[in-house]
Amino acid sequence: xxxxxxxxxxxxxxxxxxxxxxxxxxxxxxxxxxxxxxxxxxxxxxxxxxxxxxxxxxxxxxxxxxxxxxxxxxxxxxxxxxxxxxxxxxxxxxxxxxxxxxxxxxxxxxxxxxxx
Amino acid sequence: xxxxxxxxxxxxxxxxxxxxxxxxxxxxxxxxxxxxxxxxxxxxxxxxxxxxxxxxxxxxxxxxxxxxxxxxxxxxxxxxxxxxxxxxxxxxxxxxxxxxxxxxxxxxxxxx
Numbered sequence: 001x002x003x004x005x006x007x008x009x010x011x012x013x014x015x016x017x018x019x020x021x022x023x024x025x026x027x028x029x030x031x032x033x034x035x036x037x038x039x040x041x042x043x044x045x046x047x048x049x050x051x052x053x054x055x056x057x058x059x060x061x062x063x064x065x066x067x068x069x070x071x072x073x074x075x076x077x078x079x080x081x082x083x084x085x086x087x088x089x090x091x092x093x094x095x096x097x098x099x100x101x102x103x104x105x106x107x108x109x110x111x112x113x114x115x116x
Numbered sequence: 117x118x119x120x121x122x123x124x125x126x127x128x129x130x131x132x133x134x135x136x137x138x139x140x141x142x143x144x145x146x147x148x149x150x151x152x153x154x155x156x157x158x159x160x161x162x163x164x165x166x167x168x169x170x171x172x173x174x175x176x177x178x179x180x181x182x183x184x185x186x187x188x189x190x191x192x193x194x195x196x197x198x199x200x201x202x203x204x205x206x207x208x209x210x211x212x213x214x215x216x217x218x219x220x221x222x223x224x225x226x227x228x
Contacts, residue, residue, distance in 0.1 A: 033215060042122075042205060043160065043218045056215055058117075091159065095214070103148055103214050107159040 004108035025094030122219025139206035146208040
């Protein structure tokens, strides 16, 4: 059973370009979460999705950031017109379906975005 | 929303000694408290978690305690080893909200 997968692992973009980060959850997991980690800081929640639905996007900036989790394929975090302040590690996590209070989250290896 | 505070930010112990990291949370609705270990450049890995219906949980050298009244929980690592050196994050979440709110992390260094 493969763990959470993210790609690319490293992404370099110039200011103004678009960044697309992909996340495939663990098999059997239907909940996906995106977190951002700045150097030497903690993980900040961005968005929580289930298949075809955004459940909670309270941590995601209103401008330039969007996320989706289509019926088929990986979840995608999209950052338009990137700025230097977007440079960070972006981690995806997944958890099992609801029920029984099981909300353990398992993290992917992260995508390290560098904006030049 | 939830606010999680974690102390200390750095902790150095001698190999074989115990390490304790403490966290407080603000939302009384939180009922799930995981701890993650993150090595440099790696993903956070779940090492232990506790739910609000128990006060203590142990797994080999690692234990977590929870005081719901005071809204704080702690991670205890006994007989520390150099490979325990990493950043440890506490987090709090609720069954309904599901998202986790993380503490700011503790850099643990185990000195040989």
